[in-house]
Amino acid sequence: xxxxxxxxxxxxxxxxxxxxxxxxxxxxxxxxxxxxxxxxxxxxxxxxxxxxxxxxxxxxxxxxxxxxxxxxxxxxxxxxxxxxxxxxxxxxxxxxxxxxxxxxxxxxxxxxxxxxxxxxxxxxxxxxxxxxxxxxxxxxxxxxxxxxxxxxxxxxxxxxxxxxxxxxxxxxxxxxxxxxxxxxxxxxxxxxxxxxxxxxxxxxxxxxxxxxxxxxxxxxxxxxxxxxxxxxxxxxxxxxxxxxxxxxxxxxxxxxxxxxxxxxxxxxxxxxxxxxxxxxxxxxxxxxxxxxxxxxxxxxxxxxxxxxxxxxxxxxxxxxxxxxxxxxxxxxxxxx
Amino acid sequence: xxxxxxxxxxxxxxxxxxxxxxxxxxxxxxxxxxxxxxxxxxxxxxxxxxxxxxxxxxxxxxxxxxxxxxxxxxxxxxxxxxxxxxxxxxxxxxxxxxxxxxxxxxxxxxxxxxxxxxxxxxxxxxxxxxxxxxxxxxxxxxxxxxxxxxxxxxxxxxxxxxxxxxxxxxxxxxxxxxxxxxxxxxxxxxxxxxxxxxxxxxxxxxxxxxxxxxxxxxxxxxxxxxxxxxxxxxxxxxxxxxxxxxxxxxxxxxxxxxxxxxxxxxxxxxxxxxxxxxxxxxxxxxxxxxxxxxxxxxxxxxxxxxxxxxxxxxxxxxxxxxxxxxxxxxxxxxxxxxxxxxxxxx
Numbered sequence: 001x002x003x004x005x006x007x008x009x010x011x012x013x014x015x016x017x018x019x020x021x022x023x024x025x026x027x028x029x030x031x032x033x034x035x036x037x038x039x040x041x042x043x044x045x046x047x048x049x050x051x052x053x054x055x056x057x058x059x060x061x062x063x064x065x066x067x068x069x070x071x072x073x074x075x076x077x078x079x080x081x082x083x084x085x086x087x088x089x090x091x092x093x094x095x096x097x098x099x100x101x102x103x104x105x106x107x108x109x110x111x112x113x114x115x116x117x118x119x120x121x122x123x124x125x126x127x128x129x130x131x132x133x134x135x136x137x138x139x140x141x142x143x144x145x146x147x148x149x150x151x152x153x154x155x156x157x158x159x160x161x162x163x164x165x166x167x168x169x170x171x172x173x174x175x176x177x178x179x180x181x182x183x184x185x186x187x188x189x190x191x192x193x194x195x196x197x198x199x200x201x202x203x204x205x206x207x208x209x210x211x212x213x214x215x216x217x218x219x220x221x222x223x224x225x226x227x228x229x230x231x232x233x234x235x236x237x238x239x240x241x242x243x244x245x246x247x248x249x250x251x252x253x254x255x256x257x258x259x260x261x262x263x264x265x266x267x268x269x270x271x272x273x274x275x276x277x278x279x280x281x282x283x284x285x286x287x288x289x290x291x292x293x294x295x296x297x298x299x300x301x302x303x304x305x306x307x308x309x310x311x312x313x314x315x316x317x318x319x320x321x322x323x324x325x326x327x328x329x330x331x332x333x334x335x336x
Numbered sequence: 337x338x339x340x341x342x343x344x345x346x347x348x349x350x351x352x353x354x355x356x357x358x359x360x361x362x363x364x365x366x367x368x369x370x371x372x373x374x375x376x377x378x379x380x381x382x383x384x385x386x387x388x389x390x391x392x393x394x395x396x397x398x399x400x401x402x403x404x405x406x407x408x409x410x411x412x413x414x415x416x417x418x419x420x421x422x423x424x425x426x427x428x429x430x431x432x433x434x435x436x437x438x439x440x441x442x443x444x445x446x447x448x449x450x451x452x453x454x455x456x457x458x459x460x461x462x463x464x465x466x467x468x469x470x471x472x473x474x475x476x477x478x479x480x481x482x483x484x485x486x487x488x489x490x491x492x493x494x495x496x497x498x499x500x501x502x503x504x505x506x507x508x509x510x511x512x513x514x515x516x517x518x519x520x521x522x523x524x525x526x527x528x529x530x531x532x533x534x535x536x537x538x539x540x541x542x543x544x545x546x547x548x549x550x551x552x553x554x555x556x557x558x559x560x561x562x563x564x565x566x567x568x569x570x571x572x573x574x575x576x577x578x579x580x581x582x583x584x585x586x587x588x589x590x591x592x593x594x595x596x597x598x599x600x601x602x603x604x605x606x607x608x609x610x611x612x613x614x615x616x617x618x619x620x621x622x623x624x625x626x627x628x629x630x631x632x633x634x635x636x637x638x639x640x641x642x643x644x645x646x647x648x649x650x651x652x653x654x655x656x657x658x659x660x661x662x663x664x665x666x667x668x669x670x671x672x673x674x675x676x677x678x679x680x681x682x
Contacts, residue, residue: 020678068611081607081666085598086492087566165488167562167617171600174566180646184491 086156086189087174093154096176100143103136107283108242112144113328114290118236120149124195124293125186125228126236129216129321130205132243133266135159135178136281141197141238142177144288155195158186160203162263183223190231197238200224200314207264210248214241214325219318222310230301234293237317239324242286245335247271284335289328291320364434364474367583368394368427370415370463371440372408373401375544375572376478376579380437381408383580391584394431396424397440415440415459416451421466428470435474437583438463444547445508445632456511461518468526476582479535481592482506483513486565486645493650496535496590506638532582536593537649540668541572542675547639553676557605558624561614563644566598568651571663571671578658587657594651597665601643607666608673617644 083089104110118124128141138157146154158181164170179185181198189196199205200219208217228235249266257265271278294317304310367384371377372395381393385407395401395410404410411427413420428436440459442452460477467475484494485501502513516533523531538548551557570593578593605612615623617640624636632638655661663671 024678081599081603083566083598083600083603087598087600161489167560170488171562171564171602174564174600179492180489182489182491184493184495188493 083175086177086179086185088154088156088177089175092175093177100139104140104143104147108136108140108246108281108286110140110144110242110286110288112148112288112290114292115145115148117292118145118290119234119293120151120153123190123193123231123233124155124236125190125224125231125233126155126195126197126238126290127224127317127321128197128199128238128240129214129325130199130201131208131213131240132281133206133247133249133268134279134281135163135173135206136246137240137243138178138197138199139176140243140286141240141288145195145197153195155197156189157197158199160199160206162203163206183227186223186227187231190227190233196227198224198227200318203263207249207252207266208244209252210244210250213244213248214329216318216322216325219314222304222314225296225310225313225317226304229296229299229304232297234295235317236293237291237320237324239289239291239321239326239328240286241289241325241328241332242284242335245284246281248282285332287328287332289324289331291324294320363389363584364391366392366394366431366433367435367437368396368431368433368472369437369439370396370413370424370459371438372397372410373399374439374441374443375539376576377437377439379576380439380579380583381405383576384583391434392431394427394433396427415462416454420459421462421469424462424466425469428466428472433470433472435476435583436463436467436472437476437478437579439478441478441512442508443545444550445506445634445638447631447633449507449633452508453511456508457514457518460515461522464519464522464526467529468522472529474530474532474583476532476534476579477515477519478579479512479516479533479590480509481535481537481594481647481649482509482642483516483535484647484649485509486641486647488645490646490648492566492646493648494592495650496592496653503638503641505635507632507634509638530586530588532587533590534578534582534593534654535590535649536570536575536578537568537595538570539572539575540569540672542671544572544672549672551639552604552610552672554610556611556613558613558615558620559601559605560620560640560644561616563617564600564602565642565644565646566600566648567604568594568598568648568665569668569672570595570661571668574661574663574668577662578654581658589653591654591657592649592651593654593658594649595661595663595665595668596651596655598648599665599669604669607669 126141126145128137131137135157138159142155142157146152154177156177156179159173159178160181164173164178164180179189181202186196186198200223201217202220204217224235247266247268249268251267252264253267254264257263265272268278270280369377369381372381377395378401381395382405384390384393385405393408395408396413397410398412398414400410400412413423413427415424417423438460440463441456446452464475481494483500483502484490484498485503487501500513500516502509504510519531519533539546540549574595575593581587602612620640621636624640628634628636628639
């Protein structure tokens with residue numbers, strides 16, 4: 001604020017502002033006096049016997065206030081007063097750490113292979129197969145990378161449009177480090193030095209029916225390769241096994257879904273029949289198989305104008321991840 | 337209405353406005369402000385006059401301000417008048433104006449949709465035409481990041497090259513999108529006029545008032561259940577500083593004027609000690625429909641979609657050109673909240 005601006009404010013009503021401050025101060029004093037119970041008794045007399053009597057009573061007013069506060073926060077976990085520019089909330093993550101640890105160690109019993117090949121000092125673009133309807137795979141992979149990372153840096157996972165536009169999904173996922181999948185967001189994250197988890201299969205991958213499990217779908221339009229080359233980051237292929245069976249989609253129902261505006265309604269052994277309880281994933285055994293990073297440093301940015309090269313590279317990447325998935329499937333002894 | 341037919345098309349105004357650096361322009365010796373009665377207009381005039389080598393300031397508006405600085409010469413021009421362009425041009429030519437700051441926009445939408453359109457879209461067109469006719473070297477246009485439009489599919493940060501998709505139900509937003517489209521068409525035909533478009537986000541501060549601040553002032557704020565968008569604000573002091581710099585210096589092109597940092601709506605309300613009242617979208621829109629129709633003629637989604645979806649702008653280019661903002665989003669919000677808290681004792 002420049003000097004003139006201050007002058008202007010003062011000129012407008014210096015006395016006014018002062019008076020308001022005085023009034024505020026007076027009200028504050030009165031409130032303090034009331035809270036400490038000083039209004040009834042003059043200052044000299046001790047009130048030693050009073051607090052004991054008060055403590056016996058249940059403080060209805062405070063309880064009501066607390067209840068009202070909680071009702072105001074309904075549906076929202078406790079939050080901090082700062083989020084990062086993509087909405088990730090360190091406080092929420094800290095609070096949900098126990099749940100994530102539980103999911104990882106006890107529920108899904110995730111085995112992670114090959115993460116040590118990855119360079120923790122540079123941003124990486126992790127590319128994984130997508131499966132299992134809800135983004136548990138993204139959550140688990142980012143949690144696994146965070147626990148392995150010497151500085152506990154958490155990679156962000158990209159979330160497909162159909163999920164992040166649903167009510168409640170956006171605030172929750174954003175707090176946990178989910179970001180809408182688009183090139184602008186991926187580029188910005190990589191430029192800021194964050195690792196990014198991408199699922200190039202997109203919605204097609206998450207919506208695979210059980211009969212098609214672990215067969216990777218087409219990989220977008222080469223956006224992953226472009227992002228990696230243009231931002232000069234290594235590509236890390238990842239195969240995730242187990243997420244597919246946590247939400248086995250028997251078939252997709254289209255007619256009831258159209259009525260509520262969803263692309264399709266997945267029918268799993270539990271989902272529509274057990275109600276919201278059916279959204280709990282089945283406790284399958286997971287394997288996260290991280291492949292060797294693919295350096296793309298020798299590729300010029302202009303080289304990707306060759307569409308055939310781009311699609312060949314994309315297909316190679318898909319084959320690489322398919323191999324990792326097949327390898328993990330062989331390693332796994334049982335679905336559970 | 338024309339606004340609806342153009343709703344989907346959108347322009348990337350950032351790339352179209354291609355006025356080059358105009359070396360003949362030095363520091364403007366005379367600045368005209370259309371829309372002197374606006375918040376920015378009044379304070380910008382005072383700020384410009386306070387500098388040691390102050391330019392002359394011509395204020396143009398429909399009504400004479402109640403409190404007019406002695407050195408501002410006031411000229412009355414009605415921008416909705418069919419011949420407003422030649423009237424304004426003669427004012428600009430008489431006073432030998434070097435820079436025009438066009439601020440004649442609604443701060444909040446009103447029920448008179450037709451007048452709003454005449455004032456915002458056609459008024460801007462008149463201002464552009466007057467600029468080229470009177471050989472004004474520099475035009476600064478106030479715009480808003482609301483023009484990008486709230487969309488669930490927006491990227492997290494909208495830069496200046498993003499299309500202006502507006503909001504199909506907000507008539508004032510569509511008016512301003514059209515004004516920017518007209519500017520993007522007009523600007524290449526008049527390369528001798530430097531154009532600077534300042535798109536600012538929601539303004540917070542002790543003195544700024546519009547429909548947004550009035551809404552967020554309430555102790556209980558109705559919000560859309562299940563949505564918690566990231567919001568960003570700019571403080572009124574930062575906004576005025578940017579307008580002052582843009583008027584006096586050689587910034588050319590489109591700039592987002594925003595504060596640093598983003599905060600979710602729920603966190604903002606919690607910080608302010610306000611209570612969020614989450615209502616399901618359809619219910620909230622139904623409840624807000626009648627008052628909204630009465631006040632602005634717009635559907636309630638024209639406002640509530642901005643509390644539902646993401647429309648955060650990337651301020652990097654503006655910070656680079658006009659300097660670091662003094663207030664972050666959070667500080668601007670706290671400044672707004674604390675000033676309103678004091679005001680309650682009055």
